[in-house]
Amino acid sequence: MSYPVRSYAAHSPTGRLGLFEFERRSARDTDVVIEIDYCGVCHSDLHNVRNDWGNAEYPMVPGHEIIGRVIATGSAVSRFKAGDRVGVGCMVDSCQHCASCGKGWEQYCENGASYTYNGIDKVDGSRTHGGYCEKIVVSQDFVLKVPETLDPAAAAPLLCAGITTWSPLRHWKVGPGSRVAIVGLGGLGHMGLKLAKALGAEVTLLSRSPGKEADARRLGADHIVISTDEAQMAAVAGRFDLIIDTVPYEHDVNPYVPTLAVGGTLVMVGYLGPLDAFNTAPLVFARKALAGSLIGGIAETQEMLDFCGEHGITSEVEVIRIQDINEAYERLLKADVKYRFVIDMASLKD
Amino acid sequence: MSYPVRSYAAHSPTGRLGLFEFERRSARDTDVVIEIDYCGVCHSDLHNVRNDWGNAEYPMVPGHEIIGRVIATGSAVSRFKAGDRVGVGCMVDSCQHCASCGKGWEQYCENGASYTYNGIDKVDGSRTHGGYCEKIVVSQDFVLKVPETLDPAAAAPLLCAGITTWSPLRHWKVGPGSRVAIVGLGGLGHMGLKLAKALGAEVTLLSRSPGKEADARRLGADHIVISTDEAQMAAVAGRFDLIIDTVPYEHDVNPYVPTLAVGGTLVMVGYLGPLDAFNTAPLVFARKALAGSLIGGIAETQEMLDFCGEHGITSEVEVIRIQDINEAYERLLKADVKYRFVIDMASLKD
Structure with missing residues (x-):
C-alpha cells in the first residue's frame, strides 16, 4: 500500500x-x-x-x-x-x-x-x-x-540545527570549565547557545551587530562580544576552547582565530566554500585548528534529543x-x- | 666570569x-x-x-x-x-x-x-x-x-626539524595502524618520514616532483604519491589520518584535504601566512581539520631524543x-x- x-x-x-x-x-x-x-x-x-x-x-x-x-x-x-x-x-x-x-x-x-x-x-x-x-x-x-x-x-x-551544534560540542568534549563561543545568532547559533550552556560551558556570543544582548543572555550566553569591535575582541584573546561558526555565507574568519585558546578549534558548521586569505600563522603559533562539522550521527542525535528532553530544551x-x-x-x-x-x-x- | x-x-x-x-x-x-x-x-x-x-x-x-x-x-x-x-x-x-x-x-x-x-x-x-x-x-x-x-x-x-615533526605525530596519536603523509622532502620532511615510520605508521611521501622515490623509501616511506598527478591523488582519497605539511612557502593546500580520512588533520609546520581560497567544504563534509604546530615542548623534545637514541635515528x-x-x-x-x-x-x- x-x-x-x-x-x-x-x-x-x-x-x-x-x-x-x-x-x-x-x-x-x-x-x-x-x-x-x-x-x-x-x-x-x-x-x-x-x-x-x-x-x-x-x-x-x-x-x-x-x-x-x-x-x-x-x-x-x-x-x-x-x-x-x-x-x-x-x-x-x-x-x-x-x-x-x-x-x-x-x-x-x-x-x-x-x-x-x-x-x-x-x-x-x-x-x-x-x-x-x-x-x-x-x-x-x-x-x-x-x-x-x-x-x-x-x-x-x-x-x-540542534544536532549540528550538539555534535561539535560533544566531539570537542565541551563541559563544565569549557569556554565556548558561538558566531552568529540564527537558527544554528541560538541552539548552540542553549546546548553549550546546558552542557555547563561558559558561553559567549560573537556577533557582528549590537542589539542582541538581551536575547542572547536569555538563550544562554554569559557574555556578548561585538566581533567588529577590535577592543572587545582583543579583550577575549586566547579565551575560547571551541568556537562554533554558524554563519552560512562567506565571511572573514581570521579575526576569530586569535580569540581561541592554545589548542583551540574553530569549527565551521554553516559555510561551505573558499575562505579569502586564511592565515595559517596563528594556527602554527598555538596549535589551533580550523575544522568543519556536519550534522551528527544517529546515536548522537538520539543522545541530543534525550538530553533536550531532560533539560526541557527546544528551539x-x-x-x-x-x-x-x-x-x-x-x-x-x-x-x-x-x-x-x-x-x-x-x-x-x- | x-x-x-x-x-x-x-x-x-x-x-x-x-x-x-x-x-x-x-x-x-x-x-x-x-x-x-x-x-x-x-x-x-x-x-x-x-x-x-x-x-x-x-x-x-x-x-x-x-x-x-x-x-x-x-x-x-x-x-x-x-x-x-x-x-x-x-x-x-x-x-x-x-x-x-x-x-x-x-x-x-x-x-x-x-x-x-x-x-x-x-x-x-x-x-x-x-x-x-x-x-x-x-x-x-x-x-x-x-x-x-x-x-x-x-x-x-x-x-x-626532529621535534617539529615529532610533536604533531605524538599530539595526533600516531602509532601502528595510523596512515601518515608527509608533504615535502626537506629538512623537516625527511625527519617526518623517519619518525612516523619508527612510530609504526604506514607512511606516504606526497611530493610535487618525481625522482625522490629511492631516497624517500630509504628514509621510511612506504609509498610515494606525486601530488601534481590527479590520478595518483584520487587513488589515495580518504586515506590519511594525519598529513604533516612541511613546505616553507605559500602553496595550495586544497588538493591535500581530500586525501584525509574522515576526522583527519592536515597540520602545517612550515608555512606561516595566508592561504589563497582555502575551501571549507571538505572540512565540513568529513569533520576534517587544518591545524598548525610549532616545534615542541621541552619534555616532549627529551622524549623524542630518547626515542631517537633507542631507534638510532638521526638526520x-x-x-x-x-x-x-x-x-x-x-x-x-x-x-x-x-x-x-x-x-x-x-x-x-x-
Missing part, C-alpha cells in the same frame, strides 16, 4: 514552492510510516531549492527537521509502534558497513549517506523527498524517538502555514526570524 | 653572515655553559636573517639546532655536569607559570617563550644569540640530554665549515641539500 501525499515542492531554481502531489512508497519490512506534524525550515532548504550547490533535481520537496507520529510499521520493525512521537533529520539511509558508519558517524558515510531530500534511495534508486509533506516513509534505523514532554513544533529544529520558533513558505524564505534571506520557521503541516489540508 | 666568544652573525637584512665577537654572560645559578660542537641550519634561519618576518634585530647570531658539551654549571644546577652531551633547541626560556607551560607546552607559552636567537632574555632584557657560535649559556630547564650513541653532527637537526646531514655558511644559504634557497646543513663549529677556530 503506497501513500498518496500532498506536499510543497520547488519545480525550478527560482526556488518558489507550490503544491505537489506524489506517492510515497509502501513500507518495506524495516520502514516506519510517519504522519508529519511539523517541519522546520533550514537555511540549507533555501540553498537547495535555488540550486546554490549545483546538484538540485526538480521537483524537490525540501525539509529535514521532521516531527510526526508513527502510523504504520513494516513487519521487521521492533523499535517503533503506531502512535510514537518521532523525528527524522537530514539523513534517511547510509551504507551501514563502512568505517564511519561503524563508528556511528553515518553523516560521514564513506559511500555517501542518503539525504532526506534531493538524495537517492539506496534500495530503488528513486529521488528522496523531504518533510514539507503529509507523510514520510523511513528506515527505522534513521528514525529518532522524540520525548513526549517537548513541544513538537519547537522540537523540529533539533533534528538539524525558538515561529510557526507558519505551508502556504506562507515563499514569504518565509524571503524573510530568511533577511535573517528576519527568531529563530527558526517551523511549518504546521496540518495547513496542507486547508 | 663571562665568555668572550666568536660567532657568525648577520649584520643587516642582506642576510650575509660574517665573524662577530661578543661576550656570553656568566652562568647564573641555574645555567649551563655549553661548548658548541655542531649547529644545524634551519630554513627559518634564512627567514630570520633576511628579516622576512619583520622582527629582525642586528647583529643576529642564528642557530637553534645546537649540540655541545657542558663545560661549566651554575651552583644550583643538579641535572647536568661538565662533559655531558647536550642540546639546545629553539627556546631558552618561558614564563613557567602559565597554563601552557604547566602542560609542558613551553613553545606556546602565553607570555611568550624566549627564542634562542633574535629573542629577549627574560632576566636582563638583552638580545639572545644562537648557535653559530663557540659557546652558549642556557637555563638548565631548556637544556636537553642527547644520547651519547647518536652521531652529534647528525643529531643537531633533531632539536628543531641526514651535510657538514659544512662556518666559513661556507653564505654559500649554504644560497643552496638552501634552491633546496640543494640532502637534507640538512650542519655547521662544524670547530671551524670557527680556523
Whole structure:
C-alpha cells in the first residue's frame, strides 16, 4: 500500500514552492510510516531549492527537521509502534558497513549517506523527498524517538540545527570549565547557545551587530562580544576552547582565530566554500585548528534529543502555514526570524 | 666570569653572515655553559636573517639546532655536569607559570617563550644569540640530554626539524595502524618520514616532483604519491589520518584535504601566512581539520631524543665549515641539500 501525499515542492531554481502531489512508497519490512506534524525550515532548504550547490533535481520537496507520529510499521520493525512521537533529520539511509558508519558517524558515510531530500534511495534508486509533506516513509534505523514532554513544533529544529551544534560540542568534549563561543545568532547559533550552556560551558556570543544582548543572555550566553569591535575582541584573546561558526555565507574568519585558546578549534558548521586569505600563522603559533562539522550521527542525535528532553530544551520558533513558505524564505534571506520557521503541516489540508 | 666568544652573525637584512665577537654572560645559578660542537641550519634561519618576518634585530647570531658539551654549571644546577652531551633547541626560556607551560607546552607559552636567537632574555632584557657560535649559556630547564650513541653532527637537526615533526605525530596519536603523509622532502620532511615510520605508521611521501622515490623509501616511506598527478591523488582519497605539511612557502593546500580520512588533520609546520581560497567544504563534509604546530615542548623534545637514541635515528646531514655558511644559504634557497646543513663549529677556530 503506497501513500498518496500532498506536499510543497520547488519545480525550478527560482526556488518558489507550490503544491505537489506524489506517492510515497509502501513500507518495506524495516520502514516506519510517519504522519508529519511539523517541519522546520533550514537555511540549507533555501540553498537547495535555488540550486546554490549545483546538484538540485526538480521537483524537490525540501525539509529535514521532521516531527510526526508513527502510523504504520513494516513487519521487521521492533523499535517503533503506531502512535510514537518521532523525528527524522537530514539523513534517511547510509551504507551501514563502512568505517564511519561503524563508528556511528553515518553523516560521514564513506559511500555517501542518503539525504532526506534531493538524495537517492539506496534500495530503488528513486529521488528522496523531504518533510514539507503529509507523510514520510523511513528506515527505522534513521528514525529518532522524540520525548513526549517537548513541544513538537519547537522540537523540529533539533533534528538539524540542534544536532549540528550538539555534535561539535560533544566531539570537542565541551563541559563544565569549557569556554565556548558561538558566531552568529540564527537558527544554528541560538541552539548552540542553549546546548553549550546546558552542557555547563561558559558561553559567549560573537556577533557582528549590537542589539542582541538581551536575547542572547536569555538563550544562554554569559557574555556578548561585538566581533567588529577590535577592543572587545582583543579583550577575549586566547579565551575560547571551541568556537562554533554558524554563519552560512562567506565571511572573514581570521579575526576569530586569535580569540581561541592554545589548542583551540574553530569549527565551521554553516559555510561551505573558499575562505579569502586564511592565515595559517596563528594556527602554527598555538596549535589551533580550523575544522568543519556536519550534522551528527544517529546515536548522537538520539543522545541530543534525550538530553533536550531532560533539560526541557527546544528551539525558538515561529510557526507558519505551508502556504506562507515563499514569504518565509524571503524573510530568511533577511535573517528576519527568531529563530527558526517551523511549518504546521496540518495547513496542507486547508 | 663571562665568555668572550666568536660567532657568525648577520649584520643587516642582506642576510650575509660574517665573524662577530661578543661576550656570553656568566652562568647564573641555574645555567649551563655549553661548548658548541655542531649547529644545524634551519630554513627559518634564512627567514630570520633576511628579516622576512619583520622582527629582525642586528647583529643576529642564528642557530637553534645546537649540540655541545657542558663545560661549566651554575651552583644550583643538579641535572647536568661538565662533559655531558647536550642540546639546545629553539627556546631558552618561558614564563613557567602559565597554563601552557604547566602542560609542558613551553613553545606556546602565553607570555611568550624566549627564542634562542633574535629573542629577549627574560632576566636582563638583552638580545639572545644562537648557535653559530663557540659557546652558549642556557637555563638548565631548556637544556636537553642527547644520547651519547647518536652521531652529534647528525643529531643537531633533531632539536628543531626532529621535534617539529615529532610533536604533531605524538599530539595526533600516531602509532601502528595510523596512515601518515608527509608533504615535502626537506629538512623537516625527511625527519617526518623517519619518525612516523619508527612510530609504526604506514607512511606516504606526497611530493610535487618525481625522482625522490629511492631516497624517500630509504628514509621510511612506504609509498610515494606525486601530488601534481590527479590520478595518483584520487587513488589515495580518504586515506590519511594525519598529513604533516612541511613546505616553507605559500602553496595550495586544497588538493591535500581530500586525501584525509574522515576526522583527519592536515597540520602545517612550515608555512606561516595566508592561504589563497582555502575551501571549507571538505572540512565540513568529513569533520576534517587544518591545524598548525610549532616545534615542541621541552619534555616532549627529551622524549623524542630518547626515542631517537633507542631507534638510532638521526638526520641526514651535510657538514659544512662556518666559513661556507653564505654559500649554504644560497643552496638552501634552491633546496640543494640532502637534507640538512650542519655547521662544524670547530671551524670557527680556523
